Amino acid sequence: RPVPVLAIDGPSASGKGTVAARVAAALGFDHLDSGALYRIVALAALEKGVALDDEAALAGLAAALPARFEGDKVLLDGRDVSDAIRSEACSVGASRVAALPAVREALFWRQRAYRRGPGLVGEGRDMGSVIFPDAQVKIFLTASAEARADRRYKQLIDKGMPANMDDLLRDLRERDERDSRRAVAPLRKEDDAALLDTSDMTVGQAVDFVMAEAAALR
Ligand code: C5P
Numbered sequence: 001r002p003v004p005v006l007a008i009d010g011p012s013a014s015g016k017g018t019v020a021a022r023v024a025a026a027l028g029f030d031h032l033d034s035g036a037l038y039r040i041v042a043l044a045a046l047e048k049g050v051a052l053d054d055e056a057a058l059a060g061l062a063a064a065l066p067a068r069f070e071g072d073k074v075l076l077d078g079r080d081v082s083d084a085i086r087s088e089a090c091s092v093g094a095s096r097v098a099a100l101p102a103v104r105e106a107l108f109w110r111q112r113a114y115r116r117g118p119g120l121v122g123e124g125r126d127m128g129s130v131i132f133p134d135a136q137v138k139i140f141l142t143a144s145a146e147a148r149a150d151r152r153y154k155q156l157i158d159k160g161m162p163a164n165m166d167d168l169l170r171d172l173r174e175r176d177e178r179d180s181r182r183a184v185a186p187l188r189k190e191d192d193a194a195l196l197d198t199s200d201m202t203v204g205q206a207v208d209f210v211m212a213e214a215a216a217l218r
Pocket of ligand 1: 036127
């Protein structure tokens with residue numbers, strides 16, 4: 001029997017990271033934050049001065065990425081970059097490098113290798129469509145742009161960081177646009193994915209919905 005995979009795809013700041021982490025913990029599964037991989041490529045490129053449109057150089061970086069996950073920490077060359085990859089520069093950079101086919105190809109097998117027993121919760125844009133098309137459970141987790149910008153705003157304020165609602169909303173829409181319009185692995189709901197709109201839901205309610213879907217894995 002193939003190793004169970006629960007694929008959660010959706011737009012930026014939809015809350016899928018939080019939901020995926022909680023569901024993975026409840027099921028005792030591994031959690032793959034695939035967006036973090038694209039963010040690490042962007043960070044490495046920014047640090048090394050590699051242009052964000054140099055596809056061959058970026059694919060080289062992605063193929064030899066000295067990155068790993070340790071609990072909820074993200075390490076690059078052994079250095080904790082968990083916060084650094086969440087910066088606005090890395091968010092924008094990730095969505096740019098993710099549009100390049102050679103970069104996606106370089107990360108393909110690395111992502112597939114996360115499928116090990118007892119199971120995996122994979123989270124991103126193309127978990128159910130490209131990386132794990134045979135995932136037993138697929139969920140498209142979304143929320144309105146306003147709800148997502150609002151959550152991001154509160155997170156930033158909580159961390160004591162500067163935040164501007166109009167800028168956040170504009171950046172989110174731009175990223176949605178780039179993620180949905182690109183030729184390779186565009187962001188969209190698969191026919192066989194369950195739709196979960198969390199605009200008016202608490203995290204707990206979203207987790208309950210996903211856990212009910214995950215009952216199919218047992
Ligand atoms: O999910 P997160 O916002 O961390 O992802 C950062 C960027 O990486 C996204 O804007 C998207 O362009 C890209 N991404 C992707 N495919 C994935 C995960 C993320 O293209 N599976």
